[in-house]
Amino acid sequence: MTTASSLETRVGRVTLKNPVLVASGTFGFAREYERLFPISALGGVMVTGITLEPRAGNPPPRLMETPAGLLNSIGLENPGVHKFIEEELPRLRDLGTEIIVNISGFSLDEYGRLAEILDKETGLAALEVNISCPNVKKGGMTFGVHPESAAAVTRMVRQSTSLPVWVKLSPNVTDIVEIAQAVVDAGADALTLINTLSGMAIDPEKRRPVLGNVFGGLSGPAVKPVALRMIWQVYQAVTVPLVGMGGIINYRDALEFIMAGATAVAIGTGLFLDPFSPLKVIEGLQGFLAKNPEETIRDLIGAAHCSP
């Protein structure tokens, strides 16, 4: 018999009622989608990336559709951690789902401060550490592209909070397994992947880049095979749970991620095709499990790795 609990999954210490989350930056602070469906139906919400200070974000245009994909250069526009705690967190706590706060820093200290500040708050399930940020003290080099700096960020956050630490991996690296291992060794409780792939577009008429920031991050169905391959590799190399994302728009996509090794999945760009897509994915997974009453979603994690 399929019950609600057949969808229950555990990302380390965090129990999710179902494995479907919404990805950071695509769901704001849940204010808008709350008007369309009950947020409590979701396994969890990964809120928009928070920084220590408020950020205005990048100059527009910030969006460009590409074949089956979306380039964005939002630039982490957000109210800063203090305003977030005052104005958004109280409401988020009451949504009836797990709240994961995505944090971004521009120095090691900033990551540490953010983790410390959020550690004092109740009602948070985990911190998701976005390491795809430029390190301003090291000439703007992205933390997430070197095992050493990725591990340093992880260690800093780990030391500054007792909350579960989920580290969000960048796909813009030569060897994602090397980074994953370094981050796990540094104390990550779980890994989330993938963030967007760096890309750009040019307007031939204007002879200029389309995005105000020149470069943007590619997401959506176009990146799914890349994301899936990375989950597969990382699953084979580490033992911590993985949250998979990148181009999921329906339950079959979600199943692919789970069978590649993801314990849970997140939907970002899929919301823009259909705001109800997370709910449809949950329903689809339920339907899939109903065909095999003995099985739960947990049995499917990494299922594609077993030799026949």
Place this chain on the structure above:
Amino acid sequence: MQVETAGVISLSPLGEATGLYHLVLTAPQIAKESGPGQFVMVRCADEQSLDPLLLRPLNIFRYHPAAGRIEIIFRVVGRGTDWLARRRPGDSLSLLGPLGRGFSSLEKYHRILLFAGGTGMPALFGLVEQEGKVGSSTEHNQEFVLLYGARTKEELVFLDLWQAAGVKVLTATDDGSAGFHGTVTGAAEAMRISPGEFDFYCACGPRPMLQAVQELMAKYGIPGELCLEEAMACGIGACMGCVCETVHGYRRVCTDGPVFPAGEVKFS
């Protein structure tokens, strides 16, 4: 605001080879909640298709709460609008709406100048036809003048509807085939508006037009509102993708706009 499955009642090309279409839909919920200057996001692809991926924002031209209908005017410019132009009566469409902060109430104004450029026109019609809401222009003792610009005569559509609503219509075309030969701001200057003749204005059209309108009206000291366009993803304020630069910093066109008070938007 909701996702509503709309039924296509009719879809008709406007003029000859203009690429403009008039779409009439049943969408009772959206029709009930709409206001002037609001828009809908329309999924412009087959059920399983990923092309185009994102919903397309389109202004609500007319809304009829009693009949449960809305009307849209759109120009075919790419894959999404091309798909939309191939719908048939009886087809259904998925809409998200009504969206955005539309025009403010014009109740306290008497002589209102409207500037429309191309497919910006539909955003303005609700101001003179607020069915079942504020009432028609004559009831309120208001006078509307519409300055409507397009590339060519064929693209000036529904002039009769505007006139029937009691609006004085002046046209401008890029090629001089109808009305003033030039831009709507050129036409406004040619008609020698005197300060004080109008007490408010509303404008919707391409960015360069809005910029020129804002500059011109600022010269006369007349307040107004501008309706903007920007590429969108979520359409509901969640992704921060559709911002424009304003005197208050970046603002979301989909939820803080699409209508902004004149003087707030920075155009450079």
